[in-house]
Amino acid sequence: xxxxxxxxxxxxxxxxxxxxxxxxxxxxxxxxxxxxxxxxxxxxxxxxxxxxxxxxxxxxxxxxxxxxxxxxxxxxxxxxxxxxxxxxxxxxxxxxxxxxxxxxxxxxxxxxxxxxxxxxxxxxxxxxxxxxxxxxxxxxxxxxxxxxxxxxxxxxxxxxxxxxxxxxxxxxxxxxxxxxxxxxxxxxxxxxxxxxxxxxxxxxxxxxxxxxxxxxxxxxxxxxxxxxxxxxxxxxxxxxxxxxxx
Amino acid sequence: xxxxxxxxxxxxxxxxxxxxxxxxxxxxxxxxxxxxxxxxxxxxxxxxxxxxxxxxxxxxxxxxxxxxxxxxxxxxxxxxxxxxxxxxxxxxxxxxxxxxxxxxxxxxxxxxxxxxxxxxxxxxxxxxxxxxxxxxxxxxxxxxxxxxxxxxxxxxxxxxxxxxxxxxxxxxxxxxxxxxxxxxxxxxxxxxxxxxxxxxxxxxxxxxxxxxxxxxxxxxxxxxxxxxxxxxxxxxxxxxxxxxxxxxxxxxxxxxxxxxxxxxxxxxxxxxxxxxxxxxxxxxxxxxxxxxxxxxxxxxxxxxxxxxxxxxxxxxxxxxxxxxxxxxxxxxxxxxxxxxxxxxxxxxxxxxxxxxxxxxxxxxxxxxxxxxxxxxxxxxxxxxxxxxxxxxxxxxxxxxxxxxxxxxxx
Numbered sequence: 320x321x322x323x324x325x326x327x328x329x330x331x332x333x334x335x336x337x338x339x340x341x342x343x344x345x346x347x348x349x350x351x352x353x354x355x356x357x358x359x360x361x362x363x364x365x366x367x368x369x370x371x372x373x374x375x376x377x378x379x380x381x382x383x384x385x386x387x388x389x390x391x392x393x394x395x396x397x398x399x400x401x402x403x404x405x406x407x408x409x410x411x412x413x414x415x416x417x418x419x420x421x422x423x424x425x426x427x428x429x430x431x432x433x434x435x436x437x438x439x440x441x442x443x444x445x446x447x448x449x450x451x452x453x454x455x456x457x458x459x460x461x462x463x464x465x466x467x468x469x470x471x472x473x474x475x476x477x478x479x480x481x482x483x484x485x486x487x488x489x490x491x492x493x494x495x496x497x498x499x500x501x502x503x504x505x506x507x508x509x510x511x512x513x514x515x516x517x518x519x520x521x522x523x524x525x526x527x528x529x530x531x532x533x534x535x536x537x538x539x540x541x542x543x544x545x546x547x548x549x550x551x552x553x554x555x556x557x558x559x560x561x562x563x564x565x
Numbered sequence: 566x567x568x569x570x571x572x573x574x575x576x577x578x579x580x581x582x583x584x585x586x587x588x589x590x591x592x593x594x595x596x597x598x599x600x601x602x603x604x605x606x607x608x609x610x611x612x613x614x615x616x617x618x619x620x621x622x623x624x625x626x627x628x629x630x631x632x633x634x635x636x637x638x639x640x641x642x643x644x645x646x647x648x649x650x651x652x653x654x655x656x657x658x659x660x661x662x663x664x665x666x667x668x669x670x671x672x673x674x675x676x677x678x679x680x681x682x683x684x685x686x687x688x689x690x691x692x693x694x695x696x697x698x699x700x701x702x703x704x705x706x707x708x709x710x711x712x713x714x715x716x717x718x719x720x721x722x723x724x725x726x727x728x729x730x731x732x733x734x735x736x737x738x739x740x741x742x743x744x745x746x747x748x749x750x751x752x753x754x755x756x757x758x759x760x761x762x763x764x765x766x767x768x769x770x771x772x773x774x775x776x777x778x779x780x781x782x783x784x785x786x787x788x789x790x791x792x793x794x795x796x797x798x799x800x801x802x803x804x805x806x807x808x809x810x811x812x813x814x815x816x817x818x819x820x821x822x823x824x825x826x827x828x829x830x831x832x833x834x835x836x837x838x839x840x841x842x843x844x845x846x847x848x849x850x851x852x853x854x855x856x857x858x859x860x861x862x863x864x865x866x867x868x869x870x871x872x873x874x875x876x877x878x879x880x881x882x883x884x885x886x887x888x889x890x891x892x893x894x895x896x897x898x899x900x901x902x903x904x905x906x907x908x909x910x911x912x913x914x915x916x917x918x919x920x921x922x923x924x925x926x927x928x929x930x931x932x933x934x935x936x937x938x939x940x941x942x943x944x945x946x947x948x949x950x951x952x953x954x955x956x957x958x959x960x961x962x963x964x965x966x967x968x969x970x971x972x973x974x975x
């Protein structure tokens with residue numbers, strides 16, 4: 320999974336060579352209002368968010384999201400339509416910049432996972448012990464809000480493609496290994512090498528075709544491909560949000 | 566009066582513990598090294614400069630880092646050439662004979678420096694013991710690379726604008742870098758990524774270690790985790806090999822100050838050679854497209870290269886020497902570059918050191934521009950002529966003979 324690990328207020332400075340580089344996080348030392356925390360985490364990514372809070376128990380794993388027994392392929396695929404964000408264990412401390420995301424919950428009910436639409440209007444908290452089917456249903460709800468197409472049909476097709484990918488990967492690894500060993504054993508003039516090279520070209524071409532098909536299937540059509548920085552639902556006035564962002 | 570003062574001093578000594586003991590009491594238990602009790606004399610005798618209150622580089626304190634990383638039990642130590650942050654958990658040594666023997670050997674050497682360690686190598690390495698072992702491993706590879714480069718600490722300037730023997734050798738005492746090499750060993754990969762997001766331009770890939778040049782501070786960092794490569798590095802032998810490989814690249818980058826990179830055939834070749842001296846079963850690669858390069862007996866490289874040489878299937882050195890970056894590298898490229906460097910290193914170690922030194926000498930470029938790949942290749946032609954003065958074809962012939970004479974058949 321491609322996780323994002325946001326840190327509030329990372330400073331960027333111009334270096335001597337003119338290139339910008341990050342120098343570290345601003346020392347905030349206080350919790351940000353919910354709206355600002357959400358905007359900071361969402362960044363410029365237009366996808367809905369899947370926010371996972373790490374805890375001592377799950378210890379950096381994806382256990383709160385993935386099942387130990389079934390259905391992980393579907394979960395991982397669906398997660399690709401989300402901007403996946405991991406927050407550290409100390410996010411629950413009262414002075415952590417992002418702690419207000421969890422402020423509405425009693426200590427024992429604090430969610431492990433959030434699924435949130437990109438404008439913040441649809442928010443689904445999960446405790447991390449949900450069944451895969453429950454998780455998928457909630458993910459579909461949020462996806463339906465932010466994307467034009469339903470993921471159901473593409474998911475079936477992409478699952479088939481993944482099986483083909485696995486077969487092609489195994490085939491490619493085998494051909495490459497055989498080619499290298501053939502080169503070592505019988506030198507570059509071996510007739511078998513030519514045949515194997517043609518086989519390999521076939522595999523590479525087939526994979527390219529699969530990739531194009533997959534890219535097409537993955538495009539569910541976001542309603543908002545570009546995001547405005549103040550689209551999160553908010554009780555603050557526009558001026559207050561501007562003040563926070565500056 | 567003097568007697569009274571002496572009595573007062575005695576009372577003070579009895580009622581107020583020494584500062585270090587007081588500090589120890591203030592520390593959480595996990596911060597106290599059971600083998601030195603954080604006693605400065607004991608840890609300095611073991612080769613450490615300080616514990617916990619270290620600087621990652623001259624503008625970044627550990628306090629600042631831990632504010633972002635959170636409540637991790639991360640142990641920070643500073644050795645002669647490294648700053649190490651480690652929160653690796655306790656590790657049960659598996660039933661791998663090679664690894665067990667290596668750890669027993671490392672432990673015996675460690676015990677000479679830390680006499681409080683139990684006599685028998687433990688089956689479980691606790692968190693502090695892992696720090697000590699990795700600190701020793703870092704210093705070991707530093708010393709070995711110094712040997713390959715034929716340099717000592719005295720070969721480098723203490724600071725900026727200083728020449729050594731009339732030659733520019735960088736900006737500071739750590740192979741030419743101003744800052745010590747920084748090593749992060751984290752239990753979770755998310756810790757590495759959070760660090761990279763904050764201080765390394767967000768420059769990381771999901772399953773790869775982090776490498777970063779703090780260019781204003783002339784400090785290089787390498788960070789790795791057992792969770793990387795989808796858990797492949799969970800085994801200590803693999804993590805060790807990965808650390809050595811990454812550190813060798815970082816240290817070669819920093820050699821004589823990080824002004825330009827060596828061509829990949831040379832730096833990756835040296836990294837392979839030094840990893841192979843420690844752990845030849847788990848090769849690491851700057852880049853490789855093969856899926857399982859260490860599976861079955863594929864990790865045994867000598868007979869494979871021997872066959873390449875025997876069947877005239879090796880890539881000519883005229884081509885190997887042009888590999889500046891690892892573009893779609895497969896195992897074939899790695900076998901070729903490793904063996905060429907292996908040959909050069911043993912052929913004449915002093916010449917090899919001179920060659921690398923010449924390669925890393927500053928290349929003059931107009932202000933505000935970077936050294937190009939073409940300029941590095943020009944430097945290589947110049948250095949090869951100066952040090953080896955040998956046609957590439959003749960070199961390939963000599964290499965082939967050496968491989969056939971020395972590499973094992975199986």
